[in-house]
Amino acid sequence: AQSVTQPDIHITVSEGASLELRCNYSYGATPYLFWYVQSPGQGLQLLLKYFSGDTLVQGIKGFEAEFKRSQSSFNLRKPSVHWSDAAEYFCAVGAKAGTALIFGKGTTLSVSS
Amino acid sequence: DAGVIQSPRHEVTEMGQEVTLRCKPISGHDYLFWYRQTMMRGLELLIYFNNNVPIDDSGMPEDRFSAKMPNASFSTLKIQPSEPRDSAVYFCASTTQSGGQKQFFGPGTRLTVL
Numbered sequence: 001a002q003s004v005t006q007p008d009i010h011i012t013v014s015e016g017a018s019l020e021l022r023c024n025y026s027y028g029a030t031p032y033l034f035w036y037v038q039s040p041g042q043g044l045q046l047l048l049k050y051f052s053g054d055t056l057v058q059g060i061k062g063f064e065a066e067f068k069r070s071q072s073s074f075n076l077r078k079p080s081v082h083w084s085d086a087a088e089y090f091c092a093v094g095a096k097a098g099t100a101l102i103f104g105k106g107t108t109l110s111v112s113s
Numbered sequence: 114d115a116g117v118i119q120s121p122r123h124e125v126t127e128m129g130q131e132v133t134l135r136c137k138p139i140s141g142h143d144y145l146f147w148y149r150q151t152m153m154r155g156l157e158l159l160i161y162f163n164n165n166v167p168i169d170d171s172g173m174p175e176d177r178f179s180a181k182m183p184n185a186s187f188s189t190l191k192i193q194p195s196e197p198r199d200s201a202v203y204f205c206a207s208t209t210q211s212g213g214q215k216q217f218f219g220p221g222t223r224l225t226v227l
Contacts, residue, residue: 036218043117043204043218090156100146100169101216103156 002027004091006104013081014112021076021107023091033074034092034101035065044090050074061085086111115139117219119205125225131193134222137186138207146206146216147180147190156204162188195226 005024013019025031032051036044048059055067065076074091088108092101118137126132138145146161160170165182173180177196182188192199202223206216 041220043220044206045218046215049215100158100161100172102158103148105155 002093002102004093004102004104006089006091006107008107009105010108010110012110012112015083016080019076019078019081019085019109021089021091021109023074023076023104024072025074025091025093026072027093027095027102029095032094033065033067034094035059035063035074035076036090036092036103037061038088038090038106040087047076047089081109081111083111083113085109117205117207117217119203119219119222121222122220123223123225125227126195127227128196129194130226131191132195132199132224132226134190134203134205134224136188136190136205136219138188138205139217140186142207142209142217143185144208144210144216145182145188146208147188148204148206150202150204150221151200159190159203192224195224197226200224200226 003026007022034049035047037047038044047063048057048065050057050067058064063078065074067074088106090106091104094101120135143164147159148156149159150156158172160173160180161168162182178192180190202221204221205219208216
């Protein structure tokens, strides 16, 4: 079955500390992988995506993610978190262009001062 | 570009009433998706269209839900009759074949059925 698992429902990080959000997927075809961020009351904004090539991808707002095929993982990282990063983060997987995305349940990030 | 536009942003209705949610995709995008977000189930695909034709509606919960895309710039999601368990945030997203699966999401419609 195709699925995305985000093991952490809620994470709290101190401002300035590093962040890693976990994502594991199960997908039959070659996966296209995404991380989206959702601020309260807002839609989803794409942070970064992986299709092929370099397994470390850079995104907006200083985020990066690493694709590890052997672990079926696509973890999101940021070296230094800012208070404005507090939001909900969704990992998603899809196939070729024009197919629906399968989303994880999301991880809520809180940033403490 | 205005992005994906959804209306209304908030809808409160009573059980049994008909609800219509609207979406205007980004101009030039030929794929349109309707998702539903709830606390219990997260983000789920309801239906998606390609060139105005429904491709996969397996996520539509039941016959009370219907979606149309009469032209490339407009889609509706209708619930008739509405029930309290339909309360959720409904998102519309669009993309294009050349966009490599980068889906652009609208701000969502928060539906509350009393």
